[in-house]
Amino acid sequence: MTELIELSLAEARDGLEAKRFSASELTRAHVAAVERARLLNAYVLETPEKAMQQASYSDARLRRGEARPLEGLPIGVKDLFCTKGVRTTAGSAILGDFKPDYESTVTSHLWRDGAIMLGKLNCDEFAMGSSNETSAFGPVVSPWLPPNWDRARARSTIIKATAEREVPQGLLVPGGSSGGSAAAVAARLCLAATATDTGGSIRQPAAFTGTVGMKPTYGRCSRFGTVAFASSLDQAGPIARSVRDCAILLGSMAGPDPRDSTSAEIPVPDFETAVSRGVKGLKIGIPKEYRMDGMSGEIEKLWAEGGRWLAQAGAELVDISLPHTAYALPAYYIVAPAEASSNLARYDGVRYGLRVEGRDVIEMYENTRAAGFGREVKRRVMIGAYVLSAGYFDAYYLRAQKTRTLIKRDFEDVFAAGIDAVLTPATPTAAFGIGEKASASPIEMYLNDVFTVTVNMAGLPGISVPAGLDAKGLPLGLQLIGRPFDEETLFAAGQVIEDAAGRMVLPKVWWE
């Protein structure tokens, strides 16, 4: 039944409704695909029994004609979402065998609507990373092969690396931090997946893997039960194989929540209907500041092409300026570590997770955190502690928060001038190799998020849609940025790009 895993979420939903197959058949096909794909390291925990149990309940509901919106649809969950009784690690050794006694609001919405959980997906440690290489579970391998690699070479590279406890050099990263989500969706190991985005962690991996990723407006999805990284920037969203599938999933994930005081008291619109709305009469802004040095010529060409597609569908292209764009990334690398250093103070060896004893309580904290946190997390927690420390607060944190006001104002100005959405590249390059940036300065990795991070700083919605392949045959994505709480326009414009570019042809299975 491998053809079942090739369906889109919408097709699977319609197939279940038409009784062409059962939820149990659909789920079994996915469970089997997940088991055969362990070389990719996309799942850090498989929950097949739970999945089959949920599927049999879904079949009973389908038989009774009581199908809920996501009835019987198998999805993957980024391991940043707390799942009741199911190990949740945030990709960190410090959480150890943590089994939450509660369910995140986002996942509880998905189960309420009948979705089925296949397991927990790998991610960068505490979502800090752009390549999924900081995970305590090791890197995720992208299902996309580098040029001239074949099945045998890829498989033997992974098997050898695993045996020698090395990383599989040469194969590609899926991006991060939602690397497991993006890889699993691209490799058809789930119909869609949950993900989170603090500086680009949904949109960058989506762009690297030829999938669609939507980061909604800050406040659209509740953050309750999602392991916190930087609370003023974190947002949950979907990664899927089509714009429509993202719209369907977000419709369930979103909604106000009394347990998150920053979740917006705004009704969730019918995102799926918005998908076919078109872009006639919309004004699409093309910001000159996103034309950066070192950007690949192919991405620049694709960006122009994306503009033409939207224009052909009836949109008007307008040159705009977002003058503070270049300052978003440096401001982010003050604000996000500052919030992280505060949020991650909770990992102290007392209430949950790892504990390493010391001579006194302070030494116990220090030993626990030294053993439990990986290098990237230590670096960011320390930067955060430094920029918040006495004497440096004004020069760093306060200045960064003022810069953030200016970044947001840039967007407010263009939206006030009538721009409906902004079109940019999603990333400056296509996917790079595992281990390729390991010895470089941390800044080189951070630059991956240069086009996506502005959106988080301004709290806006952004979608990444696959738009083509580069000369090496690797996927490239375009990003659309919208007004606050206007994800609908992004789904409409995203669909126009998907239609014009053609649905991405995903890599054939080599990992089984």
Next chain:
Amino acid sequence: MSVDTKTVKRVAHLARIALPEAEVERMQVELNAILGFVEQLAKVDVEGVEPMTSVTPMRLKQRADVVTEGDMADAVLANAPISDDHYFVVPKVVE
């Protein structure tokens, strides 16, 4: 601005992360790379600009000051590395 090894050790202690002597220098190089990168913010004219406190215009929600949850000590302690009689156990703090 850049940090010296003394500052690196102080910040590690502030962050409650044990940093072996052998790792101090590498951490110093990495932290200075990040601090060097964020230095460009000095060029931004922030005169008269309010710092952002909330990314979306919203009033903080309030709820009635009543107990809505509780009485779940077992659940709260379920993941504790060491607990005893509904208490978290830590090394002796008070002499």
